Amino acid sequence: xxxxxxxxxxxxxxxxxxxxxxxxxxxxxxxxxxxxxxxxxxxxxxxxxxxxxxxxxxxxxxxxxxxxxxxxxxxxxxxxxxxxxxxxxxxxxxxxxxxxxxxxxxxxxxxx
Amino acid sequence: xxxxxxxxxxxxxxxxxxxxxxxxxxxxxxxxxxxxxxxxxxxxxxxxxxxxxxxxxxxxxxxxxxxxxxxxxxxxxxxxxxxxxxxxxxxxxxxxxxxxxxxxxxxxxxxxxxxxxxxxxxxxxxxxxxxxxxxxxxxxxxxxxxxxxxxxxxxxxxxxxxxxxxxxxxxxxxxxxxxxxxxxxxxxxxxxxxxxxxxxxxxxxxxxxxxxxxxxxxxxxxxxxxxxxxxxxxxxxxxxxxxxxxxxxxxxxxxxxxxxxxxxxxxxxxxxxxxxxxxxxxxxxxxxxxxxxxxxxxxxxxxxxxxxxxxxxxxxxxxxxxxxxxxxxxxxxxxxxxxxxxxxxxxxxxxxxxxxxxxxxxxxxxxxxxxxxxxxxxxxxxxxxxxxxxxxxxxxxxxxxxxxxxxxxxxxxxxxxxxxxxxxxxxxxxxxxxxxxxxxxxxxxxxxxxxxxxxxxxxxxxxxxxxxxxxxxxxxxxxxxxxxxxxxxxxxxxxxxxxxxxxxxxxxxxxxxxxxxxxxxxxxxxxxxxxxxxxxxxxxxxxxxxxxxxxxxxxxxxxxxxxxxxxxxxxxxxxxxxxxxxxxxxxxxxxxxxxxxxxxxxxxxxxxxxxxxxxxxxxxxxxxxxxxxxxxxxxxxxxxxxxxxxxxxxxxxxxxxxxxxxxxxxxxxxxxxxxxxxxxxxxxxxxxxxxxxxxxxxxxxxxxxxxxxxxxxxxxxxxxxxxxxxxxxxxxxxxxxxxxxxxxxxxxxxxxxx
Numbered sequence: 001x002x003x004x005x006x007x008x009x010x011x012x013x014x015x016x017x018x019x020x021x022x023x024x025x026x027x028x029x030x031x032x033x034x035x036x037x038x039x040x041x042x043x044x045x046x047x048x049x050x051x052x053x054x055x056x057x058x059x060x061x062x063x064x065x066x067x068x069x070x071x072x073x074x075x076x077x078x079x080x081x082x083x084x085x086x087x088x089x090x091x092x093x094x095x096x097x098x099x100x101x102x103x104x105x106x107x108x109x110x111x112x
Numbered sequence: 113x114x115x116x117x118x119x120x121x122x123x124x125x126x127x128x129x130x131x132x133x134x135x136x137x138x139x140x141x142x143x144x145x146x147x148x149x150x151x152x153x154x155x156x157x158x159x160x161x162x163x164x165x166x167x168x169x170x171x172x173x174x175x176x177x178x179x180x181x182x183x184x185x186x187x188x189x190x191x192x193x194x195x196x197x198x199x200x201x202x203x204x205x206x207x208x209x210x211x212x213x214x215x216x217x218x219x220x221x222x223x224x225x226x227x228x229x230x231x232x233x234x235x236x237x238x239x240x241x242x243x244x245x246x247x248x249x250x251x252x253x254x255x256x257x258x259x260x261x262x263x264x265x266x267x268x269x270x271x272x273x274x275x276x277x278x279x280x281x282x283x284x285x286x287x288x289x290x291x292x293x294x295x296x297x298x299x300x301x302x303x304x305x306x307x308x309x310x311x312x313x314x315x316x317x318x319x320x321x322x323x324x325x326x327x328x329x330x331x332x333x334x335x336x337x338x339x340x341x342x343x344x345x346x347x348x349x350x351x352x353x354x355x356x357x358x359x360x361x362x363x364x365x366x367x368x369x370x371x372x373x374x375x376x377x378x379x380x381x382x383x384x385x386x387x388x389x390x391x392x393x394x395x396x397x398x399x400x401x402x403x404x405x406x407x408x409x410x411x412x413x414x415x416x417x418x419x420x421x422x423x424x425x426x427x428x429x430x431x432x433x434x435x436x437x438x439x440x441x442x443x444x445x446x447x448x449x450x451x452x453x454x455x456x457x458x459x460x461x462x463x464x465x466x467x468x469x470x471x472x473x474x475x476x477x478x479x480x481x482x483x484x485x486x487x488x489x490x491x492x493x494x495x496x497x498x499x500x501x502x503x504x505x506x507x508x509x510x511x512x513x514x515x516x517x518x519x520x521x522x523x524x525x526x527x528x529x530x531x532x533x534x535x536x537x538x539x540x541x542x543x544x545x546x547x548x549x550x551x552x553x554x555x556x557x558x559x560x561x562x563x564x565x566x567x568x569x570x571x572x573x574x575x576x577x578x579x580x581x582x583x584x585x586x587x588x589x590x591x592x593x594x595x596x597x598x599x600x601x602x603x604x605x606x607x608x609x610x611x612x613x614x615x616x617x618x619x620x621x622x623x624x625x626x627x628x629x630x631x632x633x634x635x636x637x638x639x640x641x642x643x644x645x646x647x648x649x650x651x652x653x654x655x656x657x658x659x660x661x662x663x664x665x666x667x668x669x670x671x672x673x674x675x676x677x678x679x680x681x682x683x684x685x686x687x688x689x690x691x692x693x694x695x696x697x698x699x700x701x702x703x704x705x706x707x708x709x710x711x712x713x714x715x716x717x718x719x720x721x722x723x724x725x726x727x728x729x730x731x732x733x734x735x736x737x738x739x740x741x742x743x744x745x746x747x748x749x750x751x752x753x754x755x756x757x758x759x760x761x762x763x764x765x766x767x768x769x770x771x772x773x774x775x776x777x778x779x780x781x782x783x784x785x786x787x788x789x790x791x792x793x794x795x796x797x798x799x800x801x802x803x804x805x806x807x808x809x810x811x812x813x814x815x816x817x818x819x820x821x822x823x824x825x826x827x828x829x830x831x832x833x834x835x836x837x838x839x840x841x842x843x844x845x846x847x848x849x850x851x852x853x854x855x856x857x858x859x860x861x862x863x864x865x866x
Contacts, residue, residue, distance in 0.1 A: 010356075011334050011337065011338060013321050013331065013334060013353070014352060014744075015177060015178070015321070015322070015331075015744050016178050016744055017175065017176060017177055017178055017181060019178075019760075020178040020182060020757075020760075021176070023756055024162075024163075024181055030756065041355070042350055042355065042800060042801055042802050043801060044801050048360065048422075049355075050350050050354075050355045050360075050801065051355070052350075052352055052355040054352065071116070072114075072115060072116035073115060073116055074115045079165060079174055079175075080164075080165050080174070080175055080181065082176075082321075082331045082334075083334045084173075084331075084335070088113070089113035090113060093113060
């Protein structure tokens with residue numbers, strides 16, 4: 001069973017903690033990321049509604065914090081996420097959560 | 113999947129050859145005192161190798177923001193100041209003239225200059241330049257108890273941050289500050305039986321997620337949204353959280369009072385208020401009702417540039433909620449009309465019965481109040497106390513917080529009147545870099561000219577230090593010193609956190625340590641009451657209710673929450689039920705405002721410069737300018753040296769609506785000049801519908817540590833300094849508030865000439 005990252009982008013506030021925690025953990029230099037927050041918005045759906053979703057996307061450098069996970073710890077992005085919108089685990093466990101509410105996305109990086 | 117965590121681990125433990133210290137961070141670097149939980153991982157050589165979030169902290173539960181995640185990059189940054197240094201005053205502004213000295217020599221120099229200047233010019237000629245968010249900013253002992261001066265001075269024009277709200281609360285509510293209840297002090301947090309989830313939170317002039325204002329953990333709003341709380345946001349900008357709000361009221365900057373009066377009008381005229389609370393616990397309801405009847409929602413809609421139906425909808429939603437709160441922000445302080453804004457926000461909370469109830473706005477009891485205002489004040493003779501700048505002109509401001517009036521301080525520096533200012537000490541302030549001062553170039557020129565001796569105490573050689581200081585003292589980080597952090601500076605019963613020393617770097621000291629050691633040297637008779645350092649800390653920070661020596665083993669101590677204290681006598685020194693105001697009630701008609709010569713009821717005034725008040729300026733300055741919004745990666749002027757932070761936001765920016773950008777031919781990321789009658793600066797355009805047409809929102813706090821530090825360049829501090837555009841002494845009647853968030857400006861493509 002592969003492992004993945006389930007992200008609730010209804011509540012991702014775009015705080016960058018996942019990006020920076022990852023860089024600190026892996027020592028990636030400026031210009032390289034293990035996960036990166038993308039910004040869909042702000043753009044106006046109509047005068048009173050704005051589309052603005054922040055979506056963290058694991059990159060090809062993401063190893064799902066293999067060292068941490070081997071020690072029984074959560075990946076650092078999951079641990080430090082200020083809005084607590086990230087979950088890590090085997091896909092079958094995450095699928096149940098995925099079904100529970102809309103505006104979520106399940107990523108399965110190469111390392112998964 | 114099950115994971116390991118460190119829940120229940122002691123304050124210090126060993127793991128994989130590293131010593132782990134659990135601590136609550138605050139200062140430095142600067143931040144508002146949430147007291148986020150961290151674990152410092154230190155190797156056998158005493159080096160900090162990793163910082164992680166501590167799962168035991170009941171409010172942040174292991175999460176951490178980017179500023180603490182990069183803490184070790186800051187601590188070991190090559191540019192950091194880690195030893196005392198001096199420089200001849202004639203070499204001010206010359207970056208290569210600093211000379212390393214010992215602490216003994218530094219103390220000798222301070223003592224001799226302090227004695228000389230006190231003798232020649234009087235103790236009132238010494239000023240403490242207080243900033244925000246660092247321990248130094250709340251170290252009022254630096255004033256009286258260390259240097260013997262009444263002139264502790266937060267240098268922001270009109271004290272336009274927090275204290276205007278706090279003062280209004282004290283005057284009309286009799287408590288220091290009402291904040292949204294997020295169950296921070298309850299052991300079971302949101303599931304605690306004493307707590308009730310707010311149905312509605314109104315975010316008024318505040319984006320709490322990046323700002324964590326005054327210790328309010330901003331992401332608690334997200335946690336409550338997940339549980340079903342609805343939002344109303346009042347902000348000229350659309351920010352991320354407001355895209356999730358039921359109502360997003362994008363008002364014209366500075367017009368908040370019109371909106372608030374209209375909301376009160378709706379709630380009263382539609383009989384949506386809490387009759388029992390109003391009858392028993394408020395004063396002046398009829399007069400308030402009469403006053404707000406003059407502001408119809410339709411009139412407010414026109415003033416604010418929003419739809420009347422949204423004002424009706426938001427007011428009804430707020431009033432009809434079983435419990436609701438208002439989280440109010442800096443925008444309230446940053447206009448001359450701010451006291452009225454604060455007053456009507458308290459009125460909205462009060463007449464809907466949401467004061468000090470679960471899921472409403474909680475307040476501190478009499479015994480919880482701020483402990484340090486006036487600490488050591490009696491060291492000064494009455495005639496020195498009486499010389500506090502502004503005490504007689506603005507008693508509501510200066511008498512309340514025992515601070516010199518910021519605008520009068522700049523006048524005194526420039527003119528020598530009513531007396532000259534000759535010595536200074538920076539307590540967590542980089543006032544030239546577009547934070548904590550309007551007209552920073554005037555501050556620069558006046559400080560350089562007037563001061564004979566100025567002391568910096570900082571992490572970095574900031575432009576403020578480089579230009580004006582003769583002595584630099586090295587400041588310890590959060591990982592390098594013992595201390596205490598408290599939500600809302602202890603005014604609210606939420607949490608005490610302890611900061612425990614994990615490492616040593618150079619010869620750095622904390623603000624608490626310097627105040628204690630320097631105080632003992634300069635005024636030993638006062639400090640004899642504190643034989644040990646911790647005697648001082650325990651009194652100043654804990655009011656001796658706790659001892660650091662024991663408390664730090666618990667790391668986080670949630671404070672007892674008592675709701676409805678107005679019924680139990682806990683708000684008043686005399687133990688009687690009611691509020692701690694002259695009438696014992698929440699004063700909708702303020703007896704204190706009347707005493708200070710202001711209108712006792714809320715009233716709307718236009719910003720000093722606006723499309724309505726100065727239409728003649730619109731040809732030259734067609735945009736409404738608002739400034740000061742916070743970002744995750746920086747704390748005001750701090751953090752620009754940290755590569756992972758700078759990468760997130762490398763250049764200063766401003767937001768401009770796509771329609772305006774297109775009309776002016778401005779493309780995204782292009783350098784533009786923002787200019788008005790007071791100054792100019794250059795910022796990169798972020799073309800975005802985050803702001804409405806006709807409004808621009810600008811970054812603050814910029815300087816460029818990578819650039820030349822010598823005068824006149826000073827790390828490029830003038831180039832992108834939005835406070836160049838903010839005028840001096842445009843304050844409200846009681847001395848509070850300055851228009852950092854409601855000015856006019858022009859925008860053109862290009863760059864400023866140096």
